[in-house]
Amino acid sequence: MRNKLVEFRNVSFRYGEEQPWVLKNCSFEIYENEAIAIIGHNGSGKSTIAKLMNGLLFPQEGQIIINGRNVTHDSIWEIRQDVGMVFQNPDNQFVGTTVQDDVAFGMENRGIPRDEMVKRMNETLSAVGMQEYRLTEPHKLSGGQKQRVAIASVLAIFPQVLILDEATAMLDPRGRTEIMKTVASVQEERHLSLITITHNLQEVVQAERVIVMNQGEIWDEATPREIFAKRTELREIGLDIPFVAALSDELRKTGLPVANEVLNHEELLEELWISRSTM
Amino acid sequence: MNNTLIIGQYVPGESLLHRLDPRTKITIIFFFVFIVFLANSVLSYSVLTIFALGSMLATRIPVHYILKGLTPVWFLIVFTFILHLVVTNEGDVLIDIFGFSIYSGALIQGFAISMRFFLLILVTSLLTLTTTPIEITDAIEDMLHPLKKVRFPVHELALMMSISLRFIPTLMQETEKISKAQASRGVDFRTGPIKERIKAVVPLLVPLFVSAFKRAEELAMAMEARGYQGGEGRTKLRELKFELRDFLIFVVFITVVTALFFTRHY
Numbered sequence: 001m002r003n004k005l006v007e008f009r010n011v012s013f014r015y016g017e018e019q020p021w022v023l024k025n026c027s028f029e030i031y032e033n034e035a036i037a038i039i040g041h042n043g044s045g046k047s048t049i050a051k052l053m054n055g056l057l058f059p060q061e062g063q064i065i066i067n068g069r070n071v072t073h074d075s076i077w078e079i080r081q082d083v084g085m086v087f088q089n090p091d092n093q094f095v096g097t098t099v100q101d102d103v104a105f106g107m108e109n110r111g112i113p114r115d116e117m118v119k120r121m122n123e124t125l126s127a128v129g130m131q132e133y134r135l136t137e138p139h140k141l142s143g144g145q146k147q148r149v150a151i152a153s154v155l156a157i158f159p160q161v162l163i164l165d166e167a168t169a170m171l172d173p174r175g176r177t178e179i180m181k182t183v184a185s186v187q188e189e190r191h192l193s194l195i196t197i198t199h200n201l202q203e204v205v206q207a208e209r210v211i212v213m214n215q216g217e218i219w220d221e222a223t224p225r226e227i228f229a230k231r232t233e234l235r236e237i238g239l240d241i242p243f244v245a246a247l248s249d250e251l252r253k254t255g256l257p258v259a260n261e262v263l264n265h266e267e268l269l270e271e272l273w274i275s276r277s278t279m
Numbered sequence: 280m281n282n283t284l285i286i287g288q289y290v291p292g293e294s295l296l297h298r299l300d301p302r303t304k305i306t307i308i309f310f311f312v313f314i315v316f317l318a319n320s321v322l323s324y325s326v327l328t329i330f331a332l333g334s335m336l337a338t339r340i341p342v343h344y345i346l347k348g349l350t351p352v353w354f355l356i357v358f359t360f361i362l363h364l365v366v367t368n369e370g371d372v373l374i375d376i377f378g379f380s381i382y383s384g385a386l387i388q389g390f391a392i393s394m395r396f397f398l399l400i401l402v403t404s405l406l407t408l409t410t411t412p413i414e415i416t417d418a419i420e421d422m423l424h425p426l427k428k429v430r431f432p433v434h435e436l437a438l439m440m441s442i443s444l445r446f447i448p449t450l451m452q453e454t455e456k457i458s459k460a461q462a463s464r465g466v467d468f469r470t471g472p473i474k475e476r477i478k479a480v481v482p483l484l485v486p487l488f489v490s491a492f493k494r495a496e497e498l499a500m501a502m503e504a505r506g507y508q509g510g511e512g513r514t515k516l517r518e519l520k521f522e523l524r525d526f527l528i529f530v531v532f533i534t535v536v537t538a539l540f541f542t543r544h545y
Contacts (some may be wrong), residue, residue: 023429054504077506087503092494097413104516106505111512118516139448153505207314 004195005082005161006030006053007086009063018189022048024216025062031158035187037204037224040213041238042262046197049213050165053195054083067160080111085155088166090146094138099130102138110157117156124152127189128182144175148261149183151256155186162187168203180206201234202242205263212237225261244268288348288404288412294339295524297411303525304406307532308500311402314536315395322542324394330535331398338409344399344510345408352400356393363389401524417517434510450491457486 006029007157013023024044027232030036040046051057052064055076064071067082087093096102100121107117107171125131128148138146147167164183168176184206187194196203210227214237220227227234231241231249248258248268257275263270291297296304318324337344338509369384377445406415427433458468468479 051500056500056504068392077508080504080506085501087497087501089494089497089503091449092497094445095498095502095505097441101413101516105502105507108506108513108515111508111514113514114518117514137448138445157506234307243504269378 002033004029004032005032006195007063007065008049008052008069009065011059011061011064012153012191013052013057013061022216023059024053026216026218027062028184028211029220030161030193033191034194034209035207037092037196037198037207037211038213039198039201039204039209039239040219041199044213044237045211045216045217046199047165048169049252049265050163050195050197051250053161054080054085055164059130081157082159083163084157084159085163085165086147086150086154086161086167088169089144089168090150091138092151093147097137098134099125099136099141100134101147103147103156105125106153120156121152122134124130124155125149127155127186128152132136142175143171147171147175147179151179151182151186158190161193161195163197165197166199168198168200176203199239201239205242211258212239224263228263229261235257290338290344290408290409290492292339294337294408294409296334296405297526298337298524299528300519300521300525301357301410301414302412302519303521303528304423305415305418305422307528308403308406310532310536312399315398317543318395319391319541319543323539324391326535326538326542327398328394330532332400334405336403338405339486345404348404349400352396356396356400359396360389360393362390409509412444412542413441413517416444417519421519435515438510449494450487453490454483454487457496458483 007027008026011023012021023112026045026049038046048057052059052071053066055071058071058073066079069075069079069133071079088095094102094166095105103121103125104117107120112120121134122131125134128146128151130148130152133141133145133149135204138149150167153161162183164179168179169246171179176213180210181205183194183196186192196207198204204224204227207224210222210224212218212227212234213216219237220230228241231245234241244262244264244267248262248271251272252258253268256272258271260267262271315327318327321478338345344441362383364381365379367385367388368380368382369388370382373378373383373386376383390426419440420433423431423436459495462468466479468476468483470476471479543544
């Protein structure tokens with residue numbers, strides 16, 4: 001049995017007394033070394049979940065427990081040690097004047113001695129493949145590179161949970177692949193729980209479990225394959241199904257037997273190839 | 280997009296002056312500004328000039344580049360000189376043109392004042408030429424440290440400076456983007472009477488400010504998420520270290536000051 005790292009117990013949240021509830025009575029659990037995706041359309045409450053997880057916001061009702069600790073005003077600094085977060089805008093989370101200063105920022109905040117800092121900086125920068133850019137200034141980096149630096153600076157404080165809050169939303173397709181690859185290798189290496197928050201269904205493919213948010217409520221919680229099977233319902237709550245799923249639908253309409261729910265190009269290819277050869 | 284943008288006028292290099300501790304450079308320049316006013320003889324000016332030119336050569340930055348950097352100041356230096364020629368009435372009359380007399384005292388005075396001016400500007404510009412803005416920030420933070428006792432927010436000030444430095448290029452790129460976007464919507468920044476052109480800046484500044492505030496808010500959140508809770512208990516990656524060369528430079532400087540005092544009356 002894996003350790004429970006994140007637990008939401010009947011959490012409700014709104015930004016003010018008069019405001020509508022952004023989250024309504026949400027409960028879920030995330031375990032160690034697990035890859036989770038949280039998807040939903042804009043305003044479904046998915047980013048609020050991320051901010052609640054490391055004490056940037058506090059719920060009005062319910063409890064959030066991170067690694068055995070209740071999220072309160074007193075525990076946020078320990079919680080932020082366990083929960084690292086990468087935000088959407090690559091520019092607005094880059095604090096340092098150079099790559100190495102930015103990676104050091106989180107460590108400096110925690111009073112880590114300089115020797116240790118340099119050691120961890122080298123480790124994490126090479127983990128995201130940015131070591132040669134140590135002295136580069138942020139305006140000379142691409143969006144994808146900046147996000148990799150952001151991941152490195154989060155990793156440098158050894159979190160147990162890594163949250164990507166729409167971290168690829170502002171990147172071009174190449175930057176997006178770059179980040180997804182980096183994250184996958186990092187998760188493999190560091191055994192983190194990974195929480196990907198996105199509205200892009202393509203990105204949930206790597207996840208073990210998907211939580212679908214709709215209007216502040218958990219609409220569904222299942223594996224990516226099961227989620228993809230509900231394409232009409234997904235469209236109804238404003239989510240676009242990935243190209244491969246749409247393509248396999250169309251192929252099925254033309255009479256080709258695409259039996260299983262496919263997640264990516266390789267699987268679709270496999271399906272088609274097998275169906276041809278058995279005909 | 281201007282990717283080669285240099286903030287300030289820092290010229291990267293490996294010279295002795297580049298490698299000096301920024302605190303050494305700031306301290307020496309601080310005192311230099313005072314001692315320049317002590318010079319009052321040909322010999323004492325020579326001592327200061329040799330020091331200034333020597334430092335300039337030690338930067339290994341091409342001399343014409345440094346002097347080009349002083350272009351806007353040349354005008355002031357020449358202006359000071361001319362002003363003194365006209366205003367001062369000491370010494371013997373050298374030339375008399377249409378009732379305007381130029382006195383020998385004026386020539387000397389004008390020369391001395393412009394020289395002071397030139398030396399001051401030259402030496403202070405060597406600081407920004409050989410020191411990155413972030414090094415200067417670190418040095419200032421370190422040197423203002425004693426003020427913490429009187430609750431002066433030294434760390435916050437330094438952080439503000441370094442964040443401003445980090446965002447200058449970002450905001451410049453943004454300005455460029457907005458001005459292109461507004462130009463494509465028909466805003467004319469380049470032609471028309473001054474009044475119209477000033478008005479045209481408004482649609483540039485408003486979006487820029489809006490986005491700067493949004494950035495600030497997001498940055499604050501990102502900093503908090505990364506455990507920022509003020510200057511207390513922070514360690515630093517960038518370290519300032521006094522080395523032997525800093526000590527030697529101080530010795531050189533003290534020698535210069537001593538020489539200055541001995542040559543004052545010659």
